[in-house]
Amino acid sequence: MSKSSLKAPSSSIGPLNKGLGFFDRALDPEELVRKDWNLLREDLALPTAVLYQDKLAHNLEWMRGFIAAYGLHLAPHGKTTMAPRLFEMQLRAGAWGITLATAHQTLVAYAHGVRRVLMANQLIGKQNMAVVARLLEDPEFDFYCLVDSAA
Numbered sequence: 001m002s003k004s005s006l007k008a009p010s011s012s013i014g015p016l017n018k019g020l021g022f023f024d025r026a027l028d029p030e031e032l033v034r035k036d037w038n039l040l041r042e043d044l045a046l047p048t049a050v051l052y053q054d055k056l057a058h059n060l061e062w063m064r065g066f067i068a069a070y071g072l073h074l075a076p077h078g079k080t081t082m083a084p085r086l087f088e089m090q091l092r093a094g095a096w097g098i099t100l101a102t103a104h105q106t107l108v109a110y111a112h113g114v115r116r117v118l119m120a121n122q123l124i125g126k127q128n129m130a131v132v133a134r135l136l137e138d139p140e141f142d143f144y145c146l147v148d149s150a151a
Contacts, residue, residue, distance in 0.1 A: 011028060011029075012026040012027060012028050012029075013026065013027055013028075013029065013032060014026045016108060020032075020037075020044060020045060021035065021037050021043050021044055021045065023035075049080070049081050049083070051086075056086075056089070060089055060090065060093040061093070063076070063090070063093055063094065063095070064093045064094045067094045067095075068094070073096035073097075074094075074095050074096055075095060075096050075097040075098055075099045075116075075117075075118040076090045076095050076098060076099065077098075077099045077120075078090075078098040078099060078100055078105070078109060078114070079099065079100045079101040079102075079105055079120070082105060082108065082109075084108075084109070084112035084113070087109060087112060087113070087114050088112070088113065091114070096116065097114070097116030097117055097118055097142070097144075098114050098116070098117055098118070099117075099118045099119075099120050100117055100118070100119055100120070101119065101120055101121055102119075102121070102128070103119075103123065103125075103127075103128035103129075103131040103132055104128075104131070106119060106131070106132060106135065106143070107131050107135065110135050110138075110141065115138075115140050115141050115142065116141075116142040116143075116144075117141075117142070117143050117144070118144045118145070119143070119144065119145035119146070120146070121145065121146060122145060122146050122147060122148060123145045
């Protein structure tokens with residue numbers, strides 16, 4: 001699988017999207033529908049989040065209102081779904097950033113346009129630090145993580 005086949009055009013869904021069955025290249029939504037995957041037949045990777053458009057719209061509007069009413073900055077947990085379209089929707093609805101758990105998740109979110117990440121863990125390990133250091137070369141990328149102590 002080449003790197004170019006992993007990157008999905010904005011109208012396509014790439015094979016690195018969590019919760020989908022196996023495919024080796026980016027597919028447009030119509031191609032995915034034709035696969036006729038069924039959650040109950042376990043055609044999708046488990047666990048799988050099932051979202052309803054009306055409930056999602058309601059929750060996004062609630063989040064927007066909550067942010068406005070209390071003057072807060074929210075970074076919804078993206079680490080559970082790892083769904084780039086949800087990241088985009090949450091950010092458009094006023095989310096300050098996206099909360100993730102690992103450097104790899106941060107890299108995936110960055111590849112899908114997320115430019116502010118709160119990592120809900122400490123950043124440890126040379127490889128993880130190298131990933132984040134490369135991302136921080138982009139002056140538009142902000143990264144926050146937990147630390148045990150300043151020392």
